[in-house]
Amino acid sequence: MRTVGVEEELLLVDPGSGEPQALSAAVLARAARCAADDDVFEKELHSQMLEFNTHPQSGMDELGAEIVRIRGEAARHAREAGCAVAALATSPLPARPSIGMNRRYQWMAEQYGIATREQMVCGCHVHVSVESDDEGVAVVDRIRPWLPVLVALSGNSPFWQGRETGYASYRSRVWQRWPSAGPTELFGSAESYRRRVADMVDTGTILDEAMVYFEARLSARYPTVEVRVADVCLHADTAVLIATLVRGLVETAARDRQSGRGPLDHSVSLLRLANWRAARTGLTGDLLHPATMRRTRAETVVEALLEHVEGALSDSGDLERARASCARLLRHGTGAEVQREVWERTGSLREVVTACVEHTQA
Template identity: 40%
Template sequence: MDTATEGTTLPADIAAEAERHDLLTLGIEEEYLLVDAAEPRAVEAVDDVFAELPEEIRGGVQHEYYRSQIEVASPPRLDLADLRAEMTRLRSGVAAAAERAGARLVAVGTGPAAGPNLRIVDKPRYHRMRDRFGDLSPGQGMCGTHVHVSIPDPETGVKVLNHLRPWLPVLQAAAANSPLFAGRDTGYASWRSMMWERWPTVGPTPYLRSHEHYLTLISDLEASGAMLDEGMLYWYARLSANYPTVEIRLGDVTPTLDDAMLLTALARGLVATLLREVRDGIEAPDVEHPLLMAAHWRAAHDGLEGLNIDMATREPRPAWRLMRQLFDYVRPELERHGDLETTTVLMGRLRAGGTGGARQRAMLARGASVADVVDELARLTKATEPDR
């Protein structure tokens, strides 16, 4: 829910190589649901899972808001293959620990199966959040993906945030992975997105005049009571409070590492492309906030399988066409960072197989049960090889 652990100090050799070639580093955080070993319902197993974690991955794993959730955070990396190796290690390690604790690790936006409301983790900050904001997120937990991309300084980072605003609904649509909630199809590709928007600071990043303006808004929001601290600034993109990165809150956690690596690479390509525009003095388009809200709603409702809004024309277009437009836009930076070949393959796999949400619905259409869907999600979560 908030990113207390956003990575580690960048190793000197990676930092030197990134600076020498003017490349951006990246990292990823993923939140997961813990479900019963035999049934599809979420379980309060996080403490038991922590007790089973091997020492070598403990530094990359942390609690989340509910006792039925767990989170991992990669160290910053320059090479996408290295990042995938780190996430493979974390996913497989936590999945194995969950199985030893009598549970399963599931990468899904929110609980697909019915079950009782579960307790929050026993931390003072989480109790303060519950006392202040009440029952804004009942159920089993909401699990998302956050990508961190390096920036040179906060002032430049704020300009990048302005340029990011029109592109984020497409990335949210591509991450859609929570059509089911409490045993039923919600009619949304990402029901987690709709639940998440009940928190007072969730939404598109506003158009920012400067880093000072950014800090003033944070101070004003804290004073208003809408958030306890900067960690509760839940805009879809923000500056990290602890590291020199832009954090893009992509949407649902994705079921496969293929999907996660695709979106991570696109996020870096996008930030790198926008950094060049900032350096060239190109002003960010000041897209109207209601239009952005509509585009994010459309992303949650349709995923990539329906429509979204082309911010240049303000007209609905097929979401996959906008996804391809994003890919073409960032292609030079994908190539410069060494990600083009991998990203091209992963785009093809996503196009062929669909988003996590579309795949869940396809299973149900073939006669599968919610329990079958959860079984498949658990399998995909711990898989280390491409599934498609």
């Protein structure tokens, strides 16, 4: 069974006003004094954000339990520091992002200007183990057209600087401002992948391999493929769904490689359009079908994804739960719809943040 790990980025907010608070140093200091936290928390680019990493897990029950536990610990440390944590991919309320003072972050601020200051966005990254770089690159090549469906399922950022954006995942649009972000062409081999990354670093436009922000990449730290397209999910069970589907995609791609089935050769231009449409409407409008790149009902595209990974999810015992989770999102809406419902009902973005603080620990 391939192991799975999840990185989540959480927003630190004032429990009264709902505004982002630059208190990550205080929260991390409290976490460092608690041995039970096992160094799962890390600083992020902006001081209003907190990142945590789960341990690699083989079972989705264990992964879900760990996400819930760490979210609870993050909330406790935040309360002690005078703030709260919210699984929000963007801040609904206006914010003045505060960039961390370490050398790397300051280099980014100088290099990229306003794009760095605006990157106060929270994502969910999923790591899945692979046997080798060759297998990993084969996986990266084969999962490309399916990744926009994960954007649609995880959409949790409809507001930006106090305004409704019209997008389910505006975070993904902001993320595209990095020069190395976005979908990739087919690599074909680990050698070609490594050469492309080295060429990118050699331009001096990015600092190192860790700043190659492909939608799916070989991890610079672990023997994994890292998928980086999802918003941080409002609910822990949605994060588990995204992790389940990513592992299913990785396993299916590896099996396709073994059987000699090649990747779909969609252009980067079409993949960008698929990503844009998924970010724009989430599950409430049409998506581009991963096989045909033509507009198709979201329900049909989600079903196509489940059928694509059915063998892998059946073998891991995750198929029925994944189907139930997808059906629940299609019926009740993603985090973006939860946020919009609170806003439409109350007319208050502060109430949106308050509700999301509660949902984060539900």
